[in-house]
Amino acid sequence: MASRSKAAAAKPQNAFYAQSGGVTAVINASACGVIETARKYPKKIGKVYAGRNGILGALSEELIDTSKESAATIAGLRSTPSGAFGSCRYKLRSLEENRREYERLIEVFRAHDIGYFFYNGGGDSQDTAHKVSQIGKRMGYPITCIGIPKTVDNDLPYTDTCPGFGSVAKYVAVATKEAALDVASMCETSTKVFILEVMGRHAGWIAAASCLAQEEPGDAPHIVLLPEVNFDEKKFLARVKTVVEKCGYCVIVVSEGAHYADGRFVADAGGKDAFGHTQLGGVAPVIANMVKAKHGYKYHWAVADYLQRAGRHIASGTDVKQAYAVGEAAVKFAIAGKNAIMPTIVRTSDAPYRWKIGEVALSKVANVEKPMPKKYISKDGYGITPAGRRYLAPLIQGEDYPAYKAGMPKYVRLKNILVGKKLPEFEIL
């Protein structure tokens, strides 16, 4: 067992990197930052192993040997969406409840001489990274645990933004603008109301970002339905009518988490389909039917779903840079002997947008959700304030196009070769 202070020892310890939770357009850019940076310090970090399907790969001892991938392939991760090593939704709860799993992690790390744990995810993952750092110490196998922020939900505290959010924000703003132009040009004789459903179960960050499509008064989106504001059907329908009568059409962006004052999701009001199944998902068609029933307006609706968080072709250049930077910083922090922290994005200026890398203790980040500040939501609840715009606008700046071949983006495909197992099977419960 080596500690960071013995960095000069002949054989440096290996690192373990895992992707966690819903993937994004830029989580692989963070992976790229981790691997490329680790490769620059071969005396400090041996191999970078990646968990096959995230933390499950550590539990099942399915470790991907990233050293088998060429420099060009690793560089290609920077512009490849999704989770190249696989991700998972698997939450390690308290040490008491999941002691067996935490101990298994440490056993696997010990068996493969892993001294660094980089966990790329949201709040749950930062909590796990924090707990691993604690139990490692207690089990006599101290491990350097660095969290790497990632979530399209933008709900991590202490960081200006979360890598992944800027790109989904840009996708949604661009999609809103383009669809609105389409509707505007046909509204006299065709569709008058267009509804775009976007992600965001608890927070309206993504829906709010659609407001970046507005350049002039009257521009779409005309109504944004946020989970932060209780849905008031009567008020909403009155507003739709006002907008259609004034602008000729109405573009609505609705967060999947939009809900009534009593907490019921608007999506659940959809009832049952022709087969008698409850309609799961799909707040957009519910809103559309509501508008049609009240006003009779012709409508269209879209549900962006995974397209928005996987849309690497329209990623935010700022987001890609930040995603890479937090991966790079994680490795540099580890090498510098830091532990149980997460790199953060620190905003130093709104316009021009300037940012630098900071750090926060995992104990502070773990399981804390950052809500969208009320001061970002307009008084009527259907849009954002100038303060909200100042915050959001820089996050979508810059384009970072992938390379194309024959008209399609060139996304890399890894070999994902597993390291030989050294331990007995472990049953994941």
Added chain:
Amino acid sequence: MASRSKAAAAKPQNAFYAQSGGVTAVINASACGVIETARKYPKKIGKVYAGRNGILGALSEELIDTSKESAATIAGLRSTPSGAFGSCRYKLRSLEENRREYERLIEVFRAHDIGYFFYNGGGDSQDTAHKVSQIGKRMGYPITCIGIPKTVDNDLPYTDTCPGFGSVAKYVAVATKEAALDVASMCETSTKVFILEVMGRHAGWIAAASCLAQEEPGDAPHIVLLPEVNFDEKKFLARVKTVVEKCGYCVIVVSEGAHYADGRFVADAGGKDAFGHTQLGGVAPVIANMVKAKHGYKYHWAVADYLQRAGRHIASGTDVKQAYAVGEAAVKFAIAGKNAIMPTIVRTSDAPYRWKIGEVALSKVANVEKPMPKKYISKDGYGITPAGRRYLAPLIQGEDYPAYKAGMPKYVRLKNILVGKKLPEFEIL
């Protein structure tokens, strides 16, 4: 009244340009081609007037004076999606049924010294352009009528493809690839079936284009549901199971027009549009529920709707070039004294893709729908053949990014200044 043979006359006749039907990511590129080319021949063509909201603008004498727009703004049309002058779904039927409207058109043309009519649309519009050329002659006001092809449906005959289709094809192929990477990286513990609903009421061209996301065997989309193939629920559900068991996940692309053997649409949103077509929407959730009920797989679904046809940010470079070229050719044909024709795209080579501009008589194009050839559909009905791929692949080649400002595409906004009216009001029935 001047005829084309008097081109040397002091004051050249004006032109009328109108956009028709569903707009696309590149119909404005055709407008750009028309206006820029006309501006190069001031001795042949006076002003280019554009119909406000398409042909309705001619009937209501709402003519937009495009000469009021700067060269830079007109150039910007090349990369601005939607219909910059407004479009409409308004079909002029037979001369017998709509004689009043046809005669009004000629009156408006005569009042504004319009000698050229450029009609940018699909099959219905080509039919209208053809009829206008006939009635003009009969009414002693011969007018040069040139159709300009446009439709995301790719269903015009005599042309290799229709401007608008290549871009929606690229959008759908890229979206399918990106979403599939997302699903693949999470399928072990999360979503196993993803369904993307795309446009295509009668023909499966758009859904078929998603197959361009396939690079290697096993790649998504695994199942494409085309309107050309009767939907067989049992066979489909069995295939979903086979794919999930083999690949770990299953990506399905479904055309809005997918239907059972008896003609019933798999999803039918009810209502009919101005053309009497049933308005569709929401086949994706129906398919999703079907899969869930039978297999219990976790699913997600997306409905691209207008996002796909307005997605100028990911337009096909080939499509943009062709859209501009048919606009340019229309004006050159008119100046050369040709009449009642439509420029076409003629493919001279598959790989490398080579094409040139051809022409076809409007009488031949009018109201003829080109179906997707059976030889392009794979034997099992769930994908395309190598011949289909050879046809489709070149159409998405090349990128043609709009300029960006502050992270958003710079799409132009026209002033759309109307010419003074000279005629009494006309009631549009």
